[in-house]
Amino acid sequence: MSTYSDPYAESRETTEGRVYSVTGGDWDSLATEIGATKEERVVVNMGPQHPSTHGVLRIILELEGETVTETRCGIGYLHTGIEKNAEYRSWTQGVTFVTRMDYLAPIFNETAYCLAVEKLLGITEDVPERASIIRVLMMELNRISSHMVALGTGALELGALSPMIFAFRERELVLDLFEMISGLRMNMAFVRPGGVAQDIPEGGVAKIRETVTTLRKNFKDNEKLLIGNTIWMKRTQNIGYLDLAGCTTLGITGPVLRSAGLPWDLRKIAPYCGYENYKFDVITTDTADVYGRFLIRMQELEQSLRIIEQACDKLDKTVGQPVMVADKKIAWPSQLSVGADGMGNSLAHIREIMGESMESLIHHFKLVTEGFRVPAGQVYVAIESPRGETGVHLVSDGGTRPYRVHFREPSFNNLQSTSAMCEGSMIADVIGAIASIDPVMGGVDR
């Protein structure tokens, strides 16, 4: 019989063996001890499993009463090593990995990555116009679905349930479009180096136009619910303040930077994918608070709808044009198609390689297993994602696989501003401030 005794659990011997009585810590004496000190300082751990921390974000708050004196973020709970994994796959397979980083904005990850691969290959100019139009269309649809989550969950976290219901209703419409175009609702791996995986299906443009009309009408519901709503204004105005100087030193981009009054939008400043050919406005406010960021996201929805309409017009004009580079040494050999179980090889292509052309089969096999080689060098490509500048630093050593893939994630960078926004405010406002940064932990931790 052991003589071990547990200081926290008294025990006694019974015929069934030893039975412990767990009593826990002595809270009474602890509380008296805290009350005796002059300094009333409480450290509260919020998250990582807290419904209003946007996924697995952990925030360590130091409180004095209800005032936050110090804020620290703990991240890394969703680190999956995507960047490392991508080094062991071909350049094309990389798309499947990076799309899973910021899972609310998959198309942006894919496009940024593909633009970087194309820049390394030196084929930026060769990407067909129709492919760029489809990319723009998909990105703007994605911006809507991402902003819908930002607005919906942001409102939910501050206690407003109805806007969330409306926002997710709208998001669903956009996801249906994604499903129609790519076969998948998220993580589509739709944008590929050299173009996009497949063309818009027949009748797709009409469906998109129809959805745009519905969305435009529905967005009004949310606006009516929140803009001018006294409770909403009181919860969001003058909260989470971060001015232009703060944004600059912290490298903040996206709606947070634009809420400080600077019209910095890479779609206008350094256009890519032909954004210079679209008419849209860059929305700013000068309040530098949560309300300003909320207004920006809300108005950006309308700008995205404008771009989508223009993209639809352009699609009508380019019917039948290719959506992949002409270089057969880079372009995916088959045109894919959406089947009952998602996107896959088109049956016509299978028939050709299996029954008709040996050369096509060899070509397909080489490109799928070996992939293409990318000349050595490094590039940095930045695009405007819903959260700010998504930058891709790609290094190639001349092989069939990336030497290094690094994503400069706006969520990761912008989350640093939590301390600047929250310290000195009330604890209830921490939630609003973080919601206005709109971090997606898949992007933060990668």
Place this chain on the structure above:
Amino acid sequence: MSESKGSFGVAGSGDTSGYSGLVRTKVTPGSSERPFGGYFDEVADELERAFPEFGAAIEKVVIDRNELTLYVKRDHLRAVALTLRNTESLRFEMCMGVNGVHYPDEKDRELHAVYELLSLTHNRRVRLEVALPDSDPHLPSLVEVWGGVNWHERETFDMFGIIFDGHPGLTRILMPDDWQGHPQRKDYPLGGIPVEYKGATIPPPSERRTYR
């Protein structure tokens, strides 16, 4: 410039295809000569004017794929960064972060730190690259120059083991605090276990035969 032999990622597998004898040379972009073109000349000129030790601090200037990279010696990194930020004609107000790259074959230059700078005023971008030996992976921290590189430096430390001297709290950020090793280094294995599927065993991705 470097050479690679063979076509497949695994050696000694009894490859009879003849491809194992393949020798391929890889050319990396070298130092560029003036004129650089675009705004690159202006950036170099202005930096040279504002920073008299330009010749000693900048190892080489590389223009590749329409991007400007300044290879900076690490002793001068902080001074160059401050000059780039403060000089009115340069004004690189934002640092988009720092990223590491591991080149195990470059002797005494194994670790590279890459900074992406952005000028809001002029809408220009510049890349700073610093090479440092694996045996002495120290680099001055730029948190005091751009507060936003704080987390990026922590990530680079976490993933590559580059130590940023003067950082206010250089701890791991993505990996657990007690983690051993630095995952993004090339000598750090990807890991994974073989998977059995319908009787066949598929090795983990890092051990599969792949093309170079």
